[in-house]
Amino acid sequence: xxxxxxxxxxxxxxxxxMKLAHFHRAQGDTVNLIPYRRxxxxxxxxxxxxxxxxxxxxxxxxxxxxxxxPGAIVGGTGTRxxxxxEQLIGIDSYEHYDYADYPAFKHSIxxxxxxxxxxxxxxxxxxxxxxxxxxxxxxxxxxxxxHPRKLHILDNDFFGDESWRDHIAEIRDGxxxxxxxxxxxxxxxxxxxxxxxxxxxxxxxxxxxxRLYTAWDNLRDEQxxxxxxxxxxxxxxxxxxxxxxxxxxxxxxxxxDRIWHRFxxxxxxxxxxYPMVYGDPPRSDLKCFQxxxxxxxxxxxxxGDYERATxxxxxxxxxxxxxx
Numbered sequence: 001x002x003x004x005x006x007x008x009x010x011x012x013x014x015x016x017x018m019k020l021a022h023f024h025r026a027q028g029d030t031v032n033l034i035p036y037r038r039x040x041x042x043x044x045x046x047x048x049x050x051x052x053x054x055x056x057x058x059x060x061x062x063x064x065x066x067x068x069x070p071g072a073i074v075g076g077t078g079t080r081x082x083x084x085x086e087q088l089i090g091i092d093s094y095e096h097y098d099y100a101d102y103p104a105f106k107h108s109i110x111x112x113x114x115x116x117x118x119x120x121x122x123x124x125x126x127x128x129x130x131x132x133x134x135x136x137x138x139x140x141x142x143x144x145x146x147h148p149r150k151l152h153i154l155d156n157d158f159f160g161d162e163s164w165r166d167h168i169a170e171i172r173d174g175x176x177x178x179x180x181x182x183x184x185x186x187x188x189x190x191x192x193x194x195x196x197x198x199x200x201x202x203x204x205x206x207x208x209x210x211r212l213y214t215a216w217d218n219l220r221d222e223q224x225x226x227x228x229x230x231x232x233x234x235x236x237x238x239x240x241x242x243x244x245x246x247x248x249x250x251x252x253x254x255x256x257d258r259i260w261h262r263f264x265x266x267x268x269x270x271x272x273x274y275p276m277v278y279g280d281p282p283r284s285d286l287k288c289f290q291x292x293x294x295x296x297x298x299x300x301x302x303x304g305d306y307e308r309a310t311x312x313x314x315x316x317x318x319x320x321x322x323x324x
Contacts, residue, residue, distance in 0.1 A: 004046040004069070005033040005101075008053035008061045009078065012152060012181075012205070013102040013109060016052045016076060019085045022098035033101035036061050039068035053078030056280060077124050084128065095136055099143070107207075109152040110141035112167050116157040117188065120217070122250050122278060125156045132160030138170035149176045150207050156182050159193050168196045177201040183213040183245065186228030187221055194228075194235035202241075210241045216266070217247040219258050229269065239270040249286050250278035263293070 003024045005017045021031045032046075036058075049072040051065045056078050065072055073088065075081040086094050099105065115132040116125045141151055151171075158164055158180055171178055178200060184193075197212065204211035212232070216225045229239055244266055248259055266273045275290040277283065285307075292298055292306050 001029040006051040009058040018097040022096040052076040107150040186214040189228040194231040198235040215245040243272040
């Protein structure tokens with residue numbers, strides 16, 4: 001069987017496609033995994049085509065994939081398809097990854113657990129994964145020598161299962177650097193968990209600087225959010241090491257005053273805000289705000305000046321980049 005795997009988005013290797021690659025090669029199938037592109041005249045016919053999208057903003061790409069490859073099996077958190085790889089291949093748990101299609105990627109990637117304790121309505125994790133369950137040890141994620149001891153841990157709720165203490169000990173004792181890019185739930189962080197994080201080498205996605213990822217999704221969580229930040233700081237993790245994803249556009253009662261309140265409070269504390277715009281299509285003004293923040297321009301260019309400059313000519317390249 002000839003199998004095509006299409007990665008619609010994302011800068012990291014797609015673990016769902018890596019699982020499918022391993023499964024099909026174990027069956028003796030020929031597998032080709034490629035980044036997203038349009039089908040051309042030189043593409044051969046495949047017996048089966050899979051595509052995976054992480055982000056909802058990749059909807060146009062998915063539509064083109066479905067047109068280019070009729071019958072393609074399309075899934076991922078960026079789609080409305082709740083089917084998991086395990087359901088597709090008929091195996092309850094399958095944590096075998098094939099790295100062959102990502103030769104430039106030298107780190108290791110995986111999950112210690114799946115699921116989340118919360119049930120946020122805007123999030124697909126509770127429906128797809130349920131409550132946290134143990135999945136793997138750190139030793140089961142690392143590929144071993146000669147690969148560096150740098151791990152991308154993709155847990156959506158790292159502290160959601162009691163096994164986290166064993167994982168922290170493995171990370172610390174094994175001299176691993178870890179990126180918890182899916183974020184920690186600062187609203188539920190305990191003093192013990194904060195001290196555990198401070199004891200390990202946590203890093204950003206490029207392993208270049210100290211960074212923890214978390215989220216502040218709505219104004220009503222203000223007190224509990226900053227209580228968690230206080231616990232991290234007391235444990236030795238400065239707010240400047242924290243990036244907080246800031247959901248905007250979801251709350252029907254949201255106003256710009258409420259958005260600015262969250263943004264300004266984080267900036268004043270030294271936290272790095274990162275707006276995440278909800279909506280399909282997303283509001284153009286919120287997309288513009290997002291770009292102003294994530295590029296760091298908020299540190300040097302007042303919002304009013306930036307908004308006027310980009311909106312003064314909506315056909316300008318600046319505006320197109322802003323709302324893209």
